Amino acid sequence: MIIAPECAACARPLERPSDGPVCDSCWAAIRRFTPPLCECCGDPLPSGPDLLTSASREAPRVCEHCRRHHRIIDRARAIGPYDDRLRDIIHAFKYDKRRTLGGRLARLLAESGRDALEGADAVVPVPLHWTRRHDRGFNQAALLAAGLGLPLCHALRRTRRTRSQVELPAGKRQLNVDGAFALAWRYRWPWLRVMRPSRMPRLDGVTVVLVDDVSTTGATLDACARVLKAAGVREVRALTAARVVSRPR
Ligand SMILES: [Zn+2]
Numbered sequence: 165m166i167i168a169p170e171c172a173a174c175a176r177p178l179e180r181p182s183d184g185p186v187c188d189s190c191w192a193a194i195r196r197f198t199p200p201l202c203e204c205c206g207d208p209l210p211s212g213p214d215l216l217t218s219a220s221r222e223a224p225r226v227c228e229h230c231r232r233h234h235r236i237i238d239r240a241r242a243i244g245p246y247d248d249r250l251r252d253i254i255h256a257f258k259y260d261k262r263r264t265l266g267g268r269l270a271r272l273l274a275e276s277g278r279d280a281l282e283g284a285d286a287v288v289p290v291p292l293h294w295t296r297r298h299d300r301g302f303n304q305a306a307l308l309a310a311g312l313g314l315p316l317c318h319a320l321r322r323t324r325r326t327r328s329q330v331e332l333p334a335g336k337r338q339l340n341v342d343g344a345f346a347l348a349w350r351y352r353w354p355w356l357r358v359m360r361p362s363r364m365p366r367l368d369g370v371t372v373v374l375v376d377d378v379s380t381t382g383a384t385l386d387a388c389a390r391v392l393k394a395a396g397v398r399e400v401r402a403l404t405a406a407r408v409v410s411r412p413r
């Protein structure tokens with residue numbers, strides 16, 4: 165008996181399994197962020213008469229939270245909210261190890277993140293702890309980053325194994341990632357750069373784009389950005405496949 169392969173997101177039989185493990189209607193059902201977006205964090209802004217009044221028309225469109233807090237990430241973008249089909253596809257990519265999904269997710273991410281990629285020098289994937297990368301066999305953030313058309317720079321390493329931010333209550337997320345990232349060893353030992361300069365883009369004075377699969381409160385991205393800025397990076401931006409929007413702050 166031949167069993168038709170099922171879509172990794174909706175579990176219906178795939179019409180064209182050779183096109184990949186997710187069906188076309190699931191890809192088409194992804195809810196994407198559409199303007200107006202906060203220029204800083206990328207959250208959807210309320211569109212309505214209040215945005216069109218007097219001063220706000222010329223002012224940079226920045227959400228309430230970004231107006232009140234200093235942000236270390238200058239610009240963040242995502243394909244869409246972390247729910248429905250996008251979440252199913254990311255789960256299939258990450259936990260079911262359907263790594264071929266990375267290419268198409270990266271294409272969508274490049275579209276949604278055009279203004280974050282513009283003028284940037286390199287993409288830096290958020291690292292997994294080596295034990296987790298070993299278990300999974302790949303780092304999903306690195307696969308996404310590799311499809312964005314900029315030099316890939318493994319500048320960071322995770323110093324300890326942390327719990328998934330999605331599992332944790334908001335109040336615990338900051339603590340979970342505090343001090344969990346450091347510069348990759350090759351950047352700690354400058355003589356390695358002399359040996360393999362092409363594999364080590366410089367960090368001082370450049371603009372980099374951090375890449376991850378999901379951002380929840382942004383605590384992971386902020387922790388990575390702090391390490392990069394301390395190493396001399398001028399501007400840090402961020403792209404994540406999905407973003408949790410209605411997060412408590
Ligand atoms: Zn499907």
Ligand SMILES: [Zn+2]
Pocket residue numbers: 202203204205206207226227228229230231
């Ligand atoms: Zn914002």
